[in-house]
Each structure stands twice: as structure tokens, then as C-alpha cells.
Amino acid sequence: MLALTFIVSASAQQIGNIFDKYMEDERFQYIYDGSDLQEVNEKGLKNNGQKMLMLNVADANLMESFSDEVQKAVKADGYENSTYVRHSKNKVMGYVKETSARKDEVTFIQNGNENIMLIWESYTK
Amino acid sequence: MNDIDTLLNRYFEGSTTTEEERILKKYFGSDMVAPQHEMYRPLFSLFEKEKQTIIAPFFAVPEEAQKRERITSHRLWFASASVAAVILLGIVIFPFISESDTDPDYLVIVNGSRIADPQKAKEYAEKMFTQACEIKKEQVHSLQEAKEMIEMYNAEKIIGEAKKGHYLNTTLNQ
Amino acid sequence: MNALQFQQQILCYADQVYRMALSITKDESRAKDLYQDLMMRFWEKRDQLRMIENRRAFLLTSMRNLCLDKIRKEPVTEDLPVGVIDELPDPYQSVEQSDTLRYIHRLIDELPDTQRIILRMKEVEELEMEEIAEILSMTENAVTVNLSRARKKMREMIIATQLKERKHYERY
Numbered sequence: 261m262l263a264l265t266f267i268v269s270a271s272a273q274q275i276g277n278i279f280d281k282y283m284e285d286e287r288f289q290y291i292y293d294g295s296d297l298q299e300v301n302e303k304g305l306k307n308n309g310q311k312m313l314m315l316n317v318a319d320a321n322l323m324e325s326f327s328d329e330v331q332k333a334v335k336a337d338g339y340e341n342s343t344y345v346r347h348s349k350n351k352v353m354g355y356v357k358e359t360s361a362r363k364d365e366v367t368f369i370q371n372g373n374e375n376i377m378l379i380w381e382s383y384t385k
Numbered sequence: 386m387n388d389i390d391t392l393l394n395r396y397f398e399g400s401t402t403t404e405e406e407r408i409l410k411k412y413f414g415s416d417m418v419a420p421q422h423e424m425y426r427p428l429f430s431l432f433e434k435e436k437q438t439i440i441a442p443f444f445a446v447p448e449e450a451q452k453r454e455r456i457t458s459h460r461l462w463f464a465s466a467s468v469a470a471v472i473l474l475g476i477v478i479f480p481f482i483s484e485s486d487t488d489p490d491y492l493v494i495v496n497g498s499r500i501a502d503p504q505k506a507k508e509y510a511e512k513m514f515t516q517a518c519e520i521k522k523e524q525v526h527s528l529q530e531a532k533e534m535i536e537m538y539n540a541e542k543i544i545g546e547a548k549k550g551h552y553l554n555t556t557l558n559q
Numbered sequence: 560m561n562a563l564q565f566q567q568q569i570l571c572y573a574d575q576v577y578r579m580a581l582s583i584t585k586d587e588s589r590a591k592d593l594y595q596d597l598m599m600r601f602w603e604k605r606d607q608l609r610m611i612e613n614r615r616a617f618l619l620t621s622m623r624n625l626c627l628d629k630i631r632k633e634p635v636t637e638d639l640p641v642g643v644i645d646e647l648p649d650p651y652q653s654v655e656q657s658d659t660l661r662y663i664h665r666l667i668d669e670l671p672d673t674q675r676i677i678l679r680m681k682e683v684e685e686l687e688m689e690e691i692a693e694i695l696s697m698t699e700n701a702v703t704v705n706l707s708r709a710r711k712k713m714r715e716m717i718i719a720t721q722l723k724e725r726k727h728y729e730r731y
Contacts (some may be wrong), residue, residue, distance in 0.1 A: 354521075
């Protein structure tokens with residue numbers, strides 16, 4: 261395993277745990293993008309990396325349990341639900357957590373019963 | 386000239402095909418217009434003239450948002466003081482650049498197996514994040530703003546309201 | 560969508576969009592204002608434009624709706640005495656470099672609005688009947704009927720003018 265770490269402060273623990281838990285799971289795809297680290301975007305925030313987990317396996321039980329885990333995690337970590345868009349079987353839920361020092365955004369995308377994408381973007385101010 | 390007469394008749398009936406109209410346009414644009422057809426020449430050349438002469442005014446595309454500042458990670462990586470400060474804040478640890486990796490910025494694990502090729506990993510990551518961005522934008526923005534757009538440019542609604550104002554009744558009934 | 564893409568994908572229809580405005584409003588400065596207004600709105604909503612399949616139809620429909628909307632709110636007075644109409648600025652001045660073209664153009668202006676607009680969409684913009692129907696929210700059949708009426712009317716008016724002129728010359 262590569263010595264790549266994305267250590268975050270305790271307040272974003274649960275979401276981080278989900279990524280750690282499933283990153284090497286055969287049923288998932290995991291992507292970490294640290295290419296723009298420290299780049300300042302148009303909102304004046306510094307990029308701290310992005311992570312993505314994708315579930316493409318048609319396993320209804322896994323989908324459900326994974327969704328539940330994510331729900332619990334965002335709640336435990338203190339995220340606020342910023343957007344909820346439903347369009348027939350597609351769902352996009354956005355969560356934001358902002359403190360004076362950092363901003364984290366989690367997006368949960370579900371495409372029917374086939375795909376789930378979980379994305380975590382982290383910024384410092 | 387029989388052909389042209391036939392075509393002209395069909396043209397005024399509104400039953401010419403695109404190809405037939407092309408033939409008529411070519412004919413009227415040529416030097417060989419028969420005297421009995423001369424009176425129709427301006428009709429055909431007017432449309433041609435309009436197409437060539439009437440052009441849209443210049444639209445100045447507004448300036449786009451300021452490009453973001455680019456602070457490369459390399460500069461910060463070597464500025465150890467700032468790295469230490471960031472670590473102290475407990476926020477993030479910069480990627481560890483190991484020797485075998487030319488591009489350590491991406492880590493992609495597909496179904497339990499890591500994509501070793503850094504270039505492939507990068508491509509895959511970029512593709513996926515772009516896709517996610519698209520989906521997010523499309524779902525969230527499109528739903529909200531498409532509704533606005535559809536409302537604004539709702540032909541039926543605007544015509545319906547115009548009809549109430551009796552403006553269109555007179556023209557459409559002709 | 561950035562500025563260059565906007566240029567390539569939206570502004571490529573600029574002339575058609577502007578001519579649509581001119582054809583409907585028959586007023587150059589109004590058409591120019593409406594055109595700028597619409598382009599600005601398209602720029603602001605450029606990301607949503609990506610989703611639309613038939614852009615040309617959408618752009619032209621939007622222009623038409625905007626024109627009708629504006630006309631409804633600020634109607635152009637139609638009942639002017641004949642003499643006054645002749646003095647209004649002619650938006651097609653650049654086109655009419657000869658008397659013959661000018662007279663044909665006057666004839667076209669005498670057509671009812673819908674017929675005139677459809678005639679231009681077919682002859683100048685070279686749109687298909689299907690697309691014209693979509694943009695004007697009419698059935699294809701209605702478009703065909705209007706087009707043939709417009710053309711027949713043009714023929715009538717041209718022939719009538721010819722007869723008048725012949726009679727005029729025959730006097731001498």
C-alpha cells in the first residue's frame with residue numbers, strides 16, 4: 261500500500277472511516293484526487309483533496325446498508341443537508357459542514373438501483 | 386422553359402421540394418432568365434440579399450470570473466515551515482512522494498486492486514470526478530434552473546396570454 | 560461553457576436570431592435591443608443551454624417569444640396614415656439597393672404577420688417545415704398553408720404591379 265494519507269481532524273471522523281473501510285473492498289471503486297492540493301478556488305478556499313467511492317454492484321442489501329452508513333456518518337459528523345434533488349429514480353443529496361477553519365462537502369448520488377457515488381471534498385480557509 | 390414554368394407553379398402552390406427550390410434559385414441567379422419570368426427575379430434575389438446583408442449586431446461576451454490563484458503544492462511542500470504549521474493545525478498531511486511514483490497525486494483502487502500506472506490512475510480519476518461534477522450540476526442546477534427557463538420561454542403560455550390581449554387573434558386568423 | 564464555446568455554439572446562430580427579431584418587429588433598433596437582451600440571457604444561462612438538443616430551434620423560439628412578449632407590452636401603433644408609414648426608418652435599407660428590390664420588399668411587408676414570418680423563415684433562413692412548425696408552435700399543415708398563401712399573394716401582387724405598369728406605359 262502506498263503511504264498516502266489523508267488524515268483529518270476528529271470532527272470529520274465517521275465519513276473518513278467509511279472511505280477507509282471500503283476503499284479496498286472488491287465491490288467498490290475508490291479514487292483519491294490530491295492533484296490540486298492547496299490550490300485556491302474562486303471562493304477563496306484551499307483544496308484539501310477529494311475522495312470518491314463508487315458502488316456499481318447490483319446488490320440491493322449492500323446499497324441500503326451503505327446508504328444508512330452514510331446517513332449516520334454525516335449526522336454524527338455534524339453535516340447539514342444543503343440539497344436534496346430527486347428526479348424519478350435518481351437522487352442527489354448534498355451535505356456541508358463549515359467551521360472557521362475548514363469546509364467539507366459530501367455528495368451522495370444514487371442512480372436508480374444501480375449506482376451509488378459518494379464524494380467528499382475538503383477545503384481549508 | 387416548361388420545366389421552370391412547372392416548378393414555378395409548384396413553388397407558388399407551396400409544394401416544391403428543397404431540391405426544386407434550389408433549382409429555381411439557381412435559375413433566377415443566372416443570366417438566362419426568360420422574359421416572361423423576369424418579374425419574379427427580384428423575389429428570389431431579395432431573399433438571397435437579405436441573407437447576405439442582414440447580420441446580427443456585435444455581442445460582447447462578458448468577462449468570465451477571475452481565474453483562481455494557482456499555488457502549486459510543490460512550492461508548499463518544500464516550504465517546510467508552512468508544512469509544519471499545517472500539520473500542527475491537525476488538518477492535513479501532504480501526500481508522501483515516494484520514489485516509484487511520478488504522479489503521487491492520485492490513488493485509484495478498482496474492486497480491490499490498485500491501478501499502478503500513475504497516468505491511468507490520473508485519467509480515471511479525472512474522468513470520474515468530472516462525471517460526478519456533471520451529474521451534480523445537471524441534477525441540481527438543471528432541475529431548478531431549467532424550470533425557470535421553461536417558464537420564461539414557454540411559448541404556449543406567452544401566446545395564451547397574448548391571445549387574451551387580443552393582439553394575436555387578428556394575425557393568426559389570417 | 561466558456562466564452563469561446565459560447566461563440567462557437569450559440570453565436571453561430573446570431574444572424575438568424577437577429578433576422579427573426581427584425582422580421583417580427585420590423586424595427587431595427589427594437590430588434591437590436593431584443594437581440595442583445597436575449598444574448599445576455601443566454602450567456603447567463605449558458606450552462607443550461609448545453610442540455611438542449613436542438614439549439615437552433617430553441618434559440619429562434621426564444622427570440623420569437625421575447626419579441627411577442629415585448630410587442631404585447633409595448634404595441635407598435637399600426638394605424639398610421641399612409642404618408643407617415645413611408646417616412647419611418649427602413650430596417651432593410653441595406654438590402655434594397657435598387658428600386659425593384661425595394662418594391663418587392665414593400666410587397667412582402669404587406670403580407671399578414673404570420674405569412675411574412677413564415678416566408679422569411681423558409682426563404683431566407685432555409686429552415687425545414689418541421690422546424691418552422693416547432694418554433695412557431697403551429698402544425699406543419701398550418702405552416703404549409705401559410706407559406707403557399709404568402710407565395711401566392713406575392714405572385715398576385717407582382718402580376719398586378721406588372722399590369723399596372725404596362726397600362727401606364729401603354730398610354731404612351
